Amino acid sequence: MLRNLFIAVILLQCSLVRAQLISDSLLIDNHYRVFYYNKPQSSQTGSSLIFAMHGSGGKPQDIVEKALKLETKAITDNFIVAYPAGYKHYWNECRKASTADANVQNINEVAFFSGMIQYFEEKFKINEKHVFATGFSGGGHMSYALGISMPGKIKAISAIVANLPTAENMDCVESKKPLAVMITNGTADQTNPYNGGEVKIPGVSLGMVRASEESFQYWAKLDGYKGNPVKSIVPDADTSNDITIEKYTYKKKGQPEVTLLKVINGKHQWLTDIDVLEESWGFFKRQIE
Numbered sequence: 001m002l003r004n005l006f007i008a009v010i011l012l013q014c015s016l017v018r019a020q021l022i023s024d025s026l027l028i029d030n031h032y033r034v035f036y037y038n039k040p041q042s043s044q045t046g047s048s049l050i051f052a053m054h055g056s057g058g059k060p061q062d063i064v065e066k067a068l069k070l071e072t073k074a075i076t077d078n079f080i081v082a083y084p085a086g087y088k089h090y091w092n093e094c095r096k097a098s099t100a101d102a103n104v105q106n107i108n109e110v111a112f113f114s115g116m117i118q119y120f121e122e123k124f125k126i127n128e129k130h131v132f133a134t135g136f137s138g139g140g141h142m143s144y145a146l147g148i149s150m151p152g153k154i155k156a157i158s159a160i161v162a163n164l165p166t167a168e169n170m171d172c173v174e175s176k177k178p179l180a181v182m183i184t185n186g187t188a189d190q191t192n193p194y195n196g197g198e199v200k201i202p203g204v205s206l207g208m209v210r211a212s213e214e215s216f217q218y219w220a221k222l223d224g225y226k227g228n229p230v231k232s233i234v235p236d237a238d239t240s241n242d243i244t245i246e247k248y249t250y251k252k253k254g255q256p257e258v259t260l261l262k263v264i265n266g267k268h269q270w271l272t273d274i275d276v277l278e279e280s281w282g283f284f285k286r287q288i289e
Helices: 002-019 060-071 109-124 138-149 212-222 276-286
Strands: 021-028 031-038 048-053 079-084 131-136 156-160 180-186 197-201 204-209 230-233 244-250 258-264
Touching: 021 109, 031 060, 031 109, 048 060, 048 109, 048 138, 048 276, 060 079, 060 131, 060 276, 079 109, 109 138, 131 138, 131 276, 138 156, 156 276, 180 212, 180 276, 212 258, 258 276
Parallel strands: 048 079, 048 131, 131 156, 156 180, 180 258
Antiparallel strands: 021 031, 031 079, 197 204, 230 244, 244 258
16 A cells, blocks of 8 residues: 555656656757756755766657656755757767767867856756756766866766777866866676777767766866775665676865766666766765755
């Protein structure tokens, strides 16, 4: 009986999240760029803003479905989640070798994301100092791109199954500014290789990426950390598989946190062992507490 009630509550929450989804767009360099969000309560002001981005070839609804549990915390934790759409389903995310139209046409993502920040500030009075970015695969690469290109506007990022482009494949001017970063990568990922290499998806070439440890250390060094990170084991919510998660963290008062979630046997897919979007919000929240 209690289990059925619990399921009914979750289904109700999910239906409410879907029912409130609003779409809007901004005209950026003669392109209408679309984004979605759930309308906040009228009493919500000073909210944090989270950009949650779909993967290469995907659409915003892909990540909306994965963010249902995250959205249930939006009121109590005072944040808004925005789900931008990539240009023709892809992002212009610092990968020089990308053959996607977004990269070939050099779509202005900085203007798009800056415009969305301004939109939410004017419409809902968000806290512009508490803007975060997360994304899956290509959306994770877009998170890196925002961290590299807009460190003054982005407080922290969480990249899911994504590594930084190699120096030869880097197509953004690197700001080299400190930033709080969380990376979640699987050791069995054949698309975004944990130890670096070529990113392969059907029909599109995206070039070479660094190893996860190198991506992790890139940000750790910018944030002023030396030595070894603190290692811990993440509690496993799904014991039916062979996946475990090791957590490596650099954290010091007055410095941005840098964390790597090393997903042992993890592939290029969403985890069932943790809700990585909830985990991302927990990481973001620590940066403003």
